[in-house]
Amino acid sequence: MTAPHQRGRSGRRPGSPDTRSQILEAARTEFAERGYESGSMRGIATRAGVNAALLHHYFGNKEQLFVAAVELPFDPDDVAAAMASVPQERRGEQLVRTFFGIWDEPSRREPMLALLRSAMAHESAAALLRQFGTRVMVPRVTPSVQGPDAELHAEAAVSHLLGLALLRYVLQVEPLASTPLDELVALAGPVVQRYFDG
Amino acid sequence: MTAPHQRGRSGRRPGSPDTRSQILEAARTEFAERGYESGSMRGIATRAGVNAALLHHYFGNKEQLFVAAVELPFDPDDVAAAMASVPQERRGEQLVRTFFGIWDEPSRREPMLALLRSAMAHESAAALLRQFGTRVMVPRVTPSVQGPDAELHAEAAVSHLLGLALLRYVLQVEPLASTPLDELVALAGPVVQRYFDG
Incomplete structure (x- = not known):
């Protein structure tokens, strides 16, 4: 919590x-x-x-x-509430904004980076992150997905956010690493939305 | 090579x-x-x-x-050639097919997983992967991107592929981990294509 x-x-x-x-x-x-x-x-x-x-x-x-x-520095229910607060067609944008809003704060980014790094190296940490993703986060994203295969679409959306975080914060690839949040939302929001549209 | x-x-x-x-x-x-x-x-x-x-x-x-x-088990020029062999509107699909065609083979997946894991843990490996991405792979993907910000769009496309690989092969999240290649192409191809359309 x-x-x-x-x-x-x-x-x-x-x-x-x-x-x-x-x-x-x-x-x-x-x-x-x-x-x-x-x-x-x-x-x-x-x-x-x-x-x-x-x-x-x-x-x-x-x-x-x-x-x-x-030990993630955000409340999954806040992410769900942020998505529920906007109409269906803006949920992709809202998820990108909420997710990178958290990552963009160094003090909140550190524990997430630590978990991601552990999960790459240790099966026990990978198991925790997998369970957190599938049991906590994906059920909070799937209600925003229309059509069949909602779970698969939600996972694909989450995977894209994680991939962007990997390039932006771990590998620090430019220009992605220094793209302002608003531009990142404009870039990735409609793409994530595509998974929500089913 | x-x-x-x-x-x-x-x-x-x-x-x-x-x-x-x-x-x-x-x-x-x-x-x-x-x-x-x-x-x-x-x-x-x-x-x-x-x-x-x-x-x-x-x-x-x-x-x-x-x-x-x-030490990656594929030739970047082969990826570029595969993309160039199809019309613009099918390049997203083609990149997803080529990328996951490589990852789906266990013997080729291992060295890529090893590099990804090292890059999460060690700055020197992260530097290598970052340079490989930006100097070798992104220039081979950008010609398929239309409009401005081609480099940023190419990076976003590559980040999505890496994020999917993370969930599919490292975290082994279901149903993504056992989704057949053709379905993965149908799922992510049009999404990657969106980045190519500029």
Whole structure:
């Protein structure tokens, strides 16, 4: 839901940093080894040596704990809300604007780069990113896709955003790396929209 | 031009494996440290402790040596030729077909995955991939782009292919990972074409 250093939306107290980080570490291990579907709050509690009720108290439900464990500096629900706030024909543009709005801020970019780099090198991190993409992000993008094969189209749209991020931030290819956000939105928005039009 | 374990197109003898690999290693260091523009055949020869004439004899020109040093299992000129062989309106489709035709073969995919992984982790490998992209691949794609900002559009097209490769082969996200090549071409071809239409 939120990065571990931020307070949860609900206003719950964040708990002691040690307990929180033990739970997050246990969650990463559980989801990497067992997958998102099979991973359980109970299994994570056992790994962390705490009571399962404490997990719900700190992190809410399984999805919220998963998102916190992946440590991405944005709330997936905010991305979904941003898309839902514009008409169907502008959702491609809106997704590009929201996505690169996050990446363009260095402090938020770093944890995403770190996860992307880990996922290239380690199967456990790749498993986390794959599950985050398919279980958290793709379901928030598919409602904007019309026609059949919505999941495939949503994945293709997300893959394009990741590819642009790879060239813009990791490889720093010019002129793409220094293209202003508005121009990037004008460039890639209609292309992503094409996947949304089904 | 060709991977080091293959014979060059011109039929030149490949030289002793030791000398060749010394030259390729020296070339990777030279291009990573000095960049493609500033890197020179003479500088590479010095690093490898051989005569510059030998480099030309084994590898032809600077671009051919660079491509050999990057060790990608395809000839960039073949990609350019494949695109040039179809009408403008089918070049997006053709690029997707050629690109994923290469990636779909496990033996050719491995060296590309290795370079992509290295580029995520090491700046020197990122520099090589960036230079390969901008100096070798983008110039072969830009002639298919109509209108202004051809370089930016070519980069956006290439970034989409890399993003799809990331989800399909590294993260192995379904259904994208097992979508047959023809369906992938039908899905992404028209989208890449959009960048070509300017």
